Amino acid sequence: MLARLDQPIAAIATAPGRGAVGIVRVSAKSVQAVIEAVCGRALKPREATYLPFRSADGSFIDQGIAIHFPAPNSYTGEDVLELQAHGGPVVLQLLLARCLEAGAGMTLRVAEPGEFTQRAFLNGKLDLAQAEAIADLIDASTEAAARSATRSLAGEFSREIHVLRDALINLRMLVEATLDFPEEEIDFLQKADADGQLQRLQLKLGEVLERARQGALLREGLHVVIAGQPNAGKSSLLNALAGAELAIVTPIPGTTRDVVRQTIQIEGVPLHVVDTAGLREGADQVEQIGIERAWGQIEKADAVLFLHDLTRADAPDYRAADDAIRAKLPEDVPVVDVWNKLDAQPLVIPAQAGTQGSLSLSAKTGAGLDTLRKQLLAIAGYHAAPEGVFIARERHLHALRRVDAHLMEAAALLAQQAQALDLLAEELRLAQNALNEITGEFNADDLLGVIFSRFCIGK
Ligand SMILES: Nc1nc2c(c(=O)[nH]1)N(C=O)[C@@H](CNc1ccc(C(=O)N[C@@H](CCC(=O)O)C(=O)O)cc1)CN2
Numbered sequence: 456m457l458a459r460l461d462q463p464i465a466a467i468a469t470a471p472g473r474g475a476v477g478i479v480r481v482s483a484k485s486v487q488a489v490i491e492a493v494c495g496r497a498l499k500p501r502e503a504t505y506l507p508f509r510s511a512d513g514s515f516i517d518q519g520i521a522i523h524f525p526a527p528n529s530y531t532g533e534d535v536l537e538l539q540a541h542g543g544p545v546v547l548q549l550l551l552a553r554c555l556e557a558g559a560g561m562t563l564r565v566a567e568p569g570e571f572t573q574r575a576f577l578n579g580k581l582d583l584a585q586a587e588a589i590a591d592l593i594d595a596s597t598e599a600a601a602r603s604a605t606r607s608l609a610g611e612f613s614r615e616i617h618v619l620r621d622a623l624i625n626l627r628m629l630v631e632a633t634l635d636f637p638e639e640e641i642d643f644l645q646k647a648d649a650d651g652q653l654q655r656l657q658l659k660l661g662e663v664l665e666r667a668r669q670g671a672l673l674r675e676g677l678h679v680v681i682a683g684q685p686n687a688g689k690s691s692l693l694n695a696l697a698g699a700e701l702a703i704v705t706p707i708p709g710t711t712r713d714v715v716r717q718t719i720q721i722e723g724v725p726l727h728v729v730d731t732a733g734l735r736e737g738a739d740q741v742e743q744i745g746i747e748r749a750w751g752q753i754e755k756a757d758a759v760l761f762l763h764d765l766t767r768a769d770a771p772d773y774r775a776a777d778d779a780i781r782a783k784l785p786e787d788v789p790v791v792d793v794w795n796k797l798d799a800q801p802l803v804i805p806a807q808a809g810t811q812g813s814l815s816l817s818a819k820t821g822a823g824l825d826t827l828r829k830q831l832l833a834i835a836g837y838h839a840a841p842e843g844v845f846i847a848r849e850r851h852l853h854a855l856r857r858v859d860a861h862l863m864e865a866a867a868l869l870a871q872q873a874q875a876l877d878l879l880a881e882e883l884r885l886a887q888n889a890l891n892e893i894t895g896e897f898n899a900d901d902l903l904g905v906i907f908s909r910f911c912i913g914k
């Protein structure tokens with residue numbers, strides 16, 4: 456692996472397919488050999504030069520722009536050459552092949568996915584959270600997700616983590632110093648307000664965790680399943696939410712036989728909506744498979760919109776069939792009772808106990824859709840002002856929750872009048888490790904450096 460990290464790499468940096476401009480990038484200890492062979496002249500550092508890209512036989516592959524980013528001032532921190540050509544798949548493949556040929560002497564190879572960014576991380580250009588934010592920015596499905604990824608990329612998330620880490624290091628210094636001078640122990644910790652420090656740290660961690668949770672929501676989105684009896688208007692609701700005719704709508708019960716998916720957004724939160732086959736007994740074989748798939752989707756959902764037909768709300772057999780469905784809904788998935796066709800039957804239906812609420816709307820006219828959208832955001836727990844959110848991943852949330860658990864342990868130990876100072880120290884150490892996982896900084900010397908620089912050990 457390490458040897459591979461030393462190898463020069465090249466790749467087409469732009470999306471596959473046709474485009475106005477396409478870029479081939481080379482990163483190596485030195486890209487001079489490739490510059491000489493392909494550009495046929497020296498390049499001024501970090502300056503765009505318009506020139507022909509040359510084949511080995513001297514013919515031109517394309518006329519384009521070349522930029523040399525001398526190490527270490529480049530995206531990867533290595534020597535980087537960028538060739539900006541016309542964006543055709545064939546011309547870019549030819550240019551890449553030409554670079555590989557020109558760099559054969561230094562074993563230039565095609566980069567693996569993420570390898571340029573991995574080098575940027577290893578060369579200290581970015582930390583791990585920032586590197587992940589680059590991928591999240593590229594994958595963002597809404598503007599809010601993209602903006603919060605940019606904030607993480609700019610280091611906002613990492614800065615919050617560093618603030619937590621610095622406070623944690625201070626506390627660890629206190630505890631570890633107390634360990635070294637046991638006769639002063641309790642006094643020392645009390646005087647330095649170790650309790651207060653820990654409490655403030657926990658409070659701050661709670662805030663960061665909440666912001667990260669909002670960011671993770673922007674990244675992952677919410678999986679919502681529309682379920683209910685045939686003809687309740689499930690496909691109509693999907694279409695109304697999406698603002699497009701995606702699913703087939705007919706008055707014939709059992710129209711939707713397979714799941715239909717669509718990602719829409721509410722205030723920037725991606726919503727993965729699934730329309731399912733109507734749930735009923737005595738369906739034919741194909742419909743039955745659709746119904747089984749519907750239940751499979753319901754079990755995996757973050758929320759279920761249980762759709763009912765308001766015009767049939769008074770029919771005992773209709774209510775009985777709804778009750779049968781309700782009895783089978785998983786307990787741990789939030790359910791919203793949605794009474795549809797409000798335009799045809801203007802009735803207000805009492806809230807169903809034990810659900811995330813009940814509302815009525817018309818998929819046909821759109822009345823009540825806004826209330827539903829707000830309800831979905833509330834279930835997701837999304838309430839952030841988008842400018843305060845930074846993108847985060849499940850991995851980050853997991854690490855932050857582990858930090859939280861270690862700090863709770865530490866608080867419990869501290870409350871026991873420091874009878875187990877070494878255990879307390881260990882909990883704080885584990886908390887810091889979990890924090891460091893987020894930014895990818897695992898270096899134990901960090902802590903030692905700070906301790907030694909601030910404490911006079913000989914004293
Ligand atoms: N043409 C082009 N556009 C691009 C990229 C690229 O590689 N090429 N990027 C890549 O994905 C992104 C920009 N990322 C970059 C990050 C750092 C440096 C760079 O030269 N850094 C130096 C100098 C910094 C400075 O002058 O402030 C350094 O870090 O020392 C360049 C691009 C998006 N746009």
Ligand SMILES: Nc1nc2c(ncn2[C@@H]2O[C@H](COP(=O)(O)OP(=O)(O)OP(=O)(O)O)[C@@H](O)[C@H]2O)c(=O)[nH]1
Pocket residue numbers: 684685686687688689690691692703704705706707708709710711712731732733734795796797798799816817818819820
């Ligand atoms: N008046 C009125 N009719 C509606 C409304 N929503 C849906 N419908 C009608 O109800 C019928 C069934 O709608 P669909 O959206 O196909 O219902 P579904 O629940 O997907 O049906 P299945 O595919 O059978 O499960 C169609 O004739 C729709 O036009 C509404 O808000 N008001």
